[in-house]
Amino acid sequence: MNEIIKLIKSIGAERLASRFSAAVLYGVLSSFALNFFYQPGHVYASGITGAAQIVSDITIRLTGHNFLPISLMIFVINIPLMLLAWKGIGRRFTLYTLITIGMSSIFIHFVPVTQLTSDPVINAVFGGAILGFGVGNAMKEGISSGGTDIVSLYVRQKTGRKVGTLSFIVNGIIVFVAGILFGWEYMLYSIIAIFISSRVQDAVFTRQKRLQVMIVTQYPDLLIDKLFEKFNHGVTILNNTEGGYTHEKRTVLLSVITMYEYQDFKRIIAKYDPHAFVSISENVRVLGKFEEIMD
Incomplete structure (x- = not known):
C-alpha cells in the first residue's frame, strides 16, 4: 500500500486527474455499449469483456441466478493480468489500467440494462462504435482497458514480437460461444460488432x-535531459540552424515517439520551453531498435 501511495505522489495530481477523467469516460461509454446494446441484443464484445459476458451467461443458464455479473468478472479476470503488468510492463501503466478497469466495472454494474432496439444489427453497430470510441480515446490519453492488451504489450516488450494472433484466438472463441448459446446468426452479429469496434478504435488511436x-x-541541453529522463529514445541534434525571419541561431532536435507518449511529450515542451517550435509527422517507419515505453 505504501508503494502505491508513493507511486501516486510521483505521478502528480494534474496528470493523475487527466488519466482519471479519461478512465471515467471509458467507464461510461463501455457501460452504455454493454448495457444498452450488447446485452439486450445478445451481442458479444471482444477480449476480456466478451469473456466476462460468456462466463456470466453460462452461469445464469446453469444456475438460473446471476452469481457472477459481468462487472465482477471483468475485474476478476483482469487481476492476474494486472499482476503481470506490474512486474513486466510498468507500475504507472498498471495503476492507470486498474483505475480504468475499476471505473468500467462500477458503471457497468450500476447502469441498468435497457433495450433501446430489438434489431441485433443496430445493437452490433452502435455497441461496437461506442465501445471502439471508448477504448480508442482511453489509449489516446495514455491508459489501457486491460485484457489481451496487457499480454500483447508484455510479450512485445520482452521479445520484440507482436502477438496479434492472441486477440484473434480469443475473439474467435467468443463469437463461437455466442453462436452456441444464442444461435449462429448471433455469431455473425458479434463478428460485426468486433469489426466495427476495432475500426473505430483504430480511427481514434493506434497504439x-x-x-x-x-x-x-x-x-537543447535542457530538453534533451528531460526527454531522456522520460523516454528511452534517441535524439538527433542539428546545431547552428538559423531562423529565416529572425536570423537567430537555434538548435533542432529530431526524435521519434509513440502516440502513447504524445501527452507526456507535450507536457515536457510546455513546461521547459513553451516558445519552442514543434513539428510532428505521423505514421513514420523506423528501421533499427525502437523501444516502447509504457510506464
Missing part, C-alpha cells in the same frame, strides 16, 4: 503509431 518530432529550441 503502435509512431510520430517524428522536430523541435526548434533555444534550450
Whole structure:
C-alpha cells in the first residue's frame, strides 16, 4: 500500500486527474455499449469483456441466478493480468489500467440494462462504435482497458514480437460461444460488432503509431535531459540552424515517439520551453531498435 501511495505522489495530481477523467469516460461509454446494446441484443464484445459476458451467461443458464455479473468478472479476470503488468510492463501503466478497469466495472454494474432496439444489427453497430470510441480515446490519453492488451504489450516488450494472433484466438472463441448459446446468426452479429469496434478504435488511436518530432529550441541541453529522463529514445541534434525571419541561431532536435507518449511529450515542451517550435509527422517507419515505453 505504501508503494502505491508513493507511486501516486510521483505521478502528480494534474496528470493523475487527466488519466482519471479519461478512465471515467471509458467507464461510461463501455457501460452504455454493454448495457444498452450488447446485452439486450445478445451481442458479444471482444477480449476480456466478451469473456466476462460468456462466463456470466453460462452461469445464469446453469444456475438460473446471476452469481457472477459481468462487472465482477471483468475485474476478476483482469487481476492476474494486472499482476503481470506490474512486474513486466510498468507500475504507472498498471495503476492507470486498474483505475480504468475499476471505473468500467462500477458503471457497468450500476447502469441498468435497457433495450433501446430489438434489431441485433443496430445493437452490433452502435455497441461496437461506442465501445471502439471508448477504448480508442482511453489509449489516446495514455491508459489501457486491460485484457489481451496487457499480454500483447508484455510479450512485445520482452521479445520484440507482436502477438496479434492472441486477440484473434480469443475473439474467435467468443463469437463461437455466442453462436452456441444464442444461435449462429448471433455469431455473425458479434463478428460485426468486433469489426466495427476495432475500426473505430483504430480511427481514434493506434497504439503502435509512431510520430517524428522536430523541435526548434533555444534550450537543447535542457530538453534533451528531460526527454531522456522520460523516454528511452534517441535524439538527433542539428546545431547552428538559423531562423529565416529572425536570423537567430537555434538548435533542432529530431526524435521519434509513440502516440502513447504524445501527452507526456507535450507536457515536457510546455513546461521547459513553451516558445519552442514543434513539428510532428505521423505514421513514420523506423528501421533499427525502437523501444516502447509504457510506464
